[in-house]
Amino acid sequence: MTRGAILSGLGTWLPPQVVTNDMLSSELDTSDEWIRTRTGIGRRHIASPGMSTGHLATEAARRALKSAGTDRVDVVIVATSTPDRPCPATAPVVASALGLTGTGAFDVAAVCTGFVYALATAAGLITGQVADSALVIGADTFSTILDPRDRTTRVIFGDGAGAVVLRAGDRAEEGALRGFDLGSDGTGVDLITVPGGGSEQRLSGTEAAPGDQYFHMDGPQVFTRAVRYMTGSVRKVLDAAALAPEDLAHLVPHQANVRILDTCARELGLPAERVVKNIDRVGNTVAASIPLALAAGAADGRLRAGDPVVLTGFGGGLTWGSALLTWPGGLTVIDG
Ligand code: UT7
Numbered sequence: 001m002t003r004g005a006i007l008s009g010l011g012t013w014l015p016p017q018v019v020t021n022d023m024l025s026s027e028l029d030t031s032d033e034w035i036r037t038r039t040g041i042g043r044r045h046i047a048s049p050g051m052s053t054g055h056l057a058t059e060a061a062r063r064a065l066k067s068a069g070t071d072r073v074d075v076v077i078v079a080t081s082t083p084d085r086p087c088p089a090t091a092p093v094v095a096s097a098l099g100l101t102g103t104g105a106f107d108v109a110a111v112c113t114g115f116v117y118a119l120a121t122a123a124g125l126i127t128g129q130v131a132d133s134a135l136v137i138g139a140d141t142f143s144t145i146l147d148p149r150d151r152t153t154r155v156i157f158g159d160g161a162g163a164v165v166l167r168a169g170d171r172a173e174e175g176a177l178r179g180f181d182l183g184s185d186g187t188g189v190d191l192i193t194v195p196g197g198g199s200e201q202r203l204s205g206t207e208a209a210p211g212d213q214y215f216h217m218d219g220p221q222v223f224t225r226a227v228r229y230m231t232g233s234v235r236k237v238l239d240a241a242a243l244a245p246e247d248l249a250h251l252v253p254h255q256a257n258v259r260i261l262d263t264c265a266r267e268l269g270l271p272a273e274r275v276v277k278n279i280d281r282v283g284n285t286v287a288a289s290i291p292l293a294l295a296a297g298a299a300d301g302r303l304r305a306g307d308p309v310v311l312t313g314f315g316g317g318l319t320w321g322s323a324l325l326t327w328p329g330g331l332t333v334i335d336g
Contacts, residue, residue, distance in 0.1 A: 004171030004178075005123035005134075007328050009068025012162040012295045013059035013336040014045040014282065021155070028151040035155045040258020044158025044283030047141045053161075054084045057139035058097040060161035060291075063334035064135060065098070068165035074131035076105040077122055079114030079138045079287040081316065082145060083107060086197070094137065104131070111192060112254050112315025113182075114138060114287035119164070119311075119323055120180040126168050137163040138287035145194055147214035156257070157215075158283030162291025174306050175328025181236040182321040183229065191218045191225070192316035226260045229320035230312045231267045237310060237322040245269055249307035249327070252297055254314055255279035255289045264312075276302065286315070298333045305329030 020043045021032035035041055047056065057078050065071055076098070078091040091105035110117040115138035122134035139161035146153050169176065194215050195201065196208030230253060238245060245268040253261055258279055265275045278296035285292055290311050297303045305327055312322040 002171040003127050003129070004169055004173070004176040005126040005166045006169035006173060006175040007164055007177070007325060007331070008167045008175065009064045009070070009165030010291065010295055010298065010331060011060050011063025011065070011067050011334045011336070012160070012292050013056055013063060014160045015047045015051055015056060017046045017048050018043050019046050024155055028154060030151045030155055038259070039156055040279050041155065041283045042280040045160055046143045047159040052084045053080050053082050053139045053141045054090045054093050054097070056141065056159065056161035057090065057094045057137045057163070059336055060139065060163040061094060061098055061135055061137050063336050064163035064165050067332055067334045070133070070165065071099065073100065073103065073133040073135045073165060075122065075125055075134045076100060076103055077108055077118045077134065077136050079108045079110065079118035079136070080140050081109050081111045081114065081286060082140045082142060110315065110317060110319045112256065112284070112286050112289060113313040113317070113319040113321050114315070115290045116311060116313045116321035116323055117182060117319070119177070120182060120321065122166050123177045123180070126166055132168045134166045135163060136166065137161060138289070138291050140286035140288055142215065142286050145215045147211060150214070152219055153215055153217055156284045158285050160282055160285040160288040160292055162288045162295060164291060174326050175331070177323060177325045179237050179240050179324045180321065181233045181240070183233060183319070185318045188225065188318035191221050191318065223257065223260060225318060226256050226314040227263045227267065229318070230314045231264050233320050233322040234268060234310055234312050237324045241324055243308065247308060248274065248310055250274050250276055250297060250303060250309050252276045252290060252293050252309060252311045254312065255282070255293055256284055256314065295333045295335055298331065299335070303327045
């Protein structure tokens with residue numbers, strides 16, 4: 001037997017408040033028609049005041065642990081770019097809220113690729129025998145960093161959390177993570193960024209420029225790079241396993257924009273129905289996006305035991321990454 005990391009639990013949590021396209025159109029110069037045709041988004045969930053990323057992460061994690069039938073793990077990793085505080089990490093607080101004080105806990109910041117990076121980290125800890133189990137949570141509350149007047153970003157992003165439990169097992173069994181591809185290009189730092197509030201701006205001795213505390217994104221530039229890097233990364237992770245795109249049962253991509261997902265599918269030669277999409281209901285939920293899409297694909301019965309599935313993400317950094325796994329048998333997803 002070769003030691004591997006096995007997906008054994010999946011849970012999600014969305015804050016109850018729903019914001020529809022019509023609600024946004026009542027306060028911004030936009031329309032339901034523009035948002036649907038340009039992004040594929042119909043609505044998104046937004047955290048209420050007092051509800052932090054850590055709250056969302058804890059709720060999703062509770063459900064993932066229940067799905068895995070356990071209340072203990074050896075390490076807790078939170079992928080987020082909207083931590084509860086700039087310092088310390090959110091993961092130790094989440095671990096304690098779950099009754100896991102004493103457990104190793106840390107954050108991973110790779111924006112929309114955060115969940116793939118965290119999953120790779122957890123799988124490495126398990127295969128390297130540092131841990132026998134791990135809780136990997138993707139959670140973000142981007143509504144807290146958006147410029148309320150920026151119609152381009154306000155319509156895209158939603159809040160949410162999704163979590164998985166990994167356990168040690170045999171690399172050949174169903175549910176095993178079989179390979180990863182991770183990449184970055186820091187020359188694109190300005191394309192997806194919150195420019196102010198970090199050490200760079202503080203050390204320059206200047207006040208943050210007006211608006212620099214908010215999230216900025218160069219949408220069209222990001223669009224082309226998202227397609228290029230996600231398709232390249234999917235090909236790499238498949239090549240390493242001697243698989244071709246047509247061998248894939250399903251691709252579960254970061255839900256950035258439905259047009260990005262459709263273009264990726266076309267470039268990979270994948271029929272549209274093999275790409276899991278839930279962006280219409282949740283928008284772009286950053287680090288939560290992939291686990292929320294996994295839960296949607298499992299709930300509608302598309303992801304079946306033994307299926308080869310690839311997860312792929314792209315985001316700020318720039319960063320990108322993919323993971324290949326076989327879908328586990330007998331997984332009960334718990335949504336909230
Ligand atoms: O999560 C990972 C990172 N993020 C992404 O992957 C997002 C990638 N980018 C995108 O999804 C798209 O670029 C956006 C959805 C952000 C924008 O769509 P686009 O088709 O690239 O639009 P654009 O930025 O080229 O703007 C086209 C027009 C502009 O008007 P003019 O200059 O042609 O008159 C914008 O001002 O659409 C306008 N516009 C809007 N109109 C109505 C931009 N946002 C809106 C809006 N409602 N919300």
